[in-house]
Amino acid sequence: xxxxxxxxxxLFALFLSACQTQPTSLPDWITNPxxxxxxxxxxxxxxxxxxxxxNAKQALAAQLLxxxxxxxxxxxxxxxxxxxxxxxRASSVKFHEIPLPATRYNQxxxxxxxxxxxxxxxxxxxxxxLQTNLETLTEENKTLLSNIKSxxxxxxxWWNYETQTQNINALIDQTLIYNSYFTPKNESASxxxxxxxxxYNQARNGLILAxxxxxxxxxxxxxxxxxxxxxxxxxxKVRQFSSRPExxxxxxxxxxxxxxxxxxxxxxxxxxxxxxxxxxxxISIDAKGVSVASTSDAKQKxxxxxxxxxNNENIIERLKGA
Numbered sequence: 001x002x003x004x005x006x007x008x009x010x011l012f013a014l015f016l017s018a019c020q021t022q023p024t025s026l027p028d029w030i031t032n033p034x035x036x037x038x039x040x041x042x043x044x045x046x047x048x049x050x051x052x053x054x055n056a057k058q059a060l061a062a063q064l065l066x067x068x069x070x071x072x073x074x075x076x077x078x079x080x081x082x083x084x085x086x087x088x089r090a091s092s093v094k095f096h097e098i099p100l101p102a103t104r105y106n107q108x109x110x111x112x113x114x115x116x117x118x119x120x121x122x123x124x125x126x127x128x129x130l131q132t133n134l135e136t137l138t139e140e141n142k143t144l145l146s147n148i149k150s151x152x153x154x155x156x157x158w159w160n161y162e163t164q165t166q167n168i169n170a171l172i173d174q175t176l177i178y179n180s181y182f183t184p185k186n187e188s189a190s191x192x193x194x195x196x197x198x199x200y201n202q203a204r205n206g207l208i209l210a211x212x213x214x215x216x217x218x219x220x221x222x223x224x225x226x227x228x229x230x231x232x233x234x235x236x237k238v239r240q241f242s243s244r245p246e247x248x249x250x251x252x253x254x255x256x257x258x259x260x261x262x263x264x265x266x267x268x269x270x271x272x273x274x275x276x277x278x279x280x281x282x283i284s285i286d287a288k289g290v291s292v293a294s295t296s297d298a299k300q301k302x303x304x305x306x307x308x309x310x311n312n313e314n315i316i317e318r319l320k321g322a
Contacts, residue, residue: 029107030116039120040064040181041106052117053105060103060119064177101129123181130178134189137171141192144168149199154206155223158307161200168196207307217249220307224249224270224315233272233320245272245280247319253302255295264289264298266306272319283318285309 030043042063044056102125107118144167148160161168175189210219225247228234234244253266265288272280287309289301 026111026116027107027109029118030109033118037123039122040126041118041120043116043118045114045116047115049108049110049115049117052108052115053119056105056117056119057103060121064181101125127178127182130174130182131186133174134171134178134186137167137174138189138192141168141171141196145192145196145199148203153219153222154203154210155217155219155307156226157203158207159223159227159310161203162308162310171196204304207303217251220268221247221249224310227316228319233316245274247271248273251306253299255298257295260292262291262293262295262298264291264295264302266299266302268306270315270319281319283315285315 033041033043042056042060044052044059046052046055103119103121105117106120109116144164148157151157172193175193179185248271250269253264255264268285271282285306287302287305289298291297291301
């Protein structure tokens with residue numbers, strides 16, 4: 001046998017082996033995925049096996065989310081557009097960031113250049129994991145809710161709700177998943193979610209009532225001052241003014257009506273000033289609201305967006321001059 005044949009035969013065998021590992025069609029576990037009483041499964045695909053597995057984990061999270069729609073009623077606020085806004089906020093959580101327990105990649109294959117992977121989580125393990133988490137989250141959030149309710153300043157209440165959304169949402173997310181998949185439902189966590197929902201709505205309504213156009217806002221000033229003090233912004237003297245700065249907040253709104261709709265643009269100005277009234281630093285935030293009902297409704301919507309932006313625009317860093 002020639003040397004060429006000795007080379008070609010192993011190559012041909014390798015080629016046949018490669019052909020045998022490539023399926024001619026997608027397997028049933030992809031085209032007809034089954035859910036059993038022991039595991040919850042999901043499938044992901046990608047350009048690599050690593051990407052397929054990552055997408056499988058996100059698909060599993062999305063699947064958990066798809067089963068909580070019936071539970072969203074506990075979060076509803078019957079208040080027009082704000083109802084939709086809050087519901088979306090509560091249900092748009094990145095569930096794949098929750099560390100799902102004891103997941104396993106059960107199967108994987110490659111078909112037509114695309115990798116597929118199946119991930120599974122044991123139902124009993126997930127139930128125990130969520131149950132333990134909810135015990136901790138319930139106690140933590142009971143204390144948090146009590147502390148927020150004790151604040152008489154609606155701006156401080158709103159600020160605390162906005163800055164604690166990660167912790168509150170963790171309670172909401174995991175309560176919804178648990179109650180959707182397992183019985184009996186966790187009534188303690190469910191009641192706390194409802195209580196948060198009611199308290200949040202009350203704080204938001206109090207916030208709107210507390211806002212007056214074209215005047216300083218003592219409540220908002222006090223709420224922000226507590227945050228600024230934590231960062232040492234108001235506790236240190238400004239050298240060129242030989243004094244500690246003071247925070248001043250002013251709100252102005254402009255309204256107009258176009259083609260039957262009401263529009264409002266609200267501008268919140270925050271000034272750090274010396275005791276003699278000299279401006280050290282000044283920033284402004286704008287927000288717009290639109291309503292088919294009335295000018296006052298458009299203003300309220302602009303106020304809601306304005307206060308929410310206090311977090312999104314990292315006001316603390318801007319006031320520090322970072």
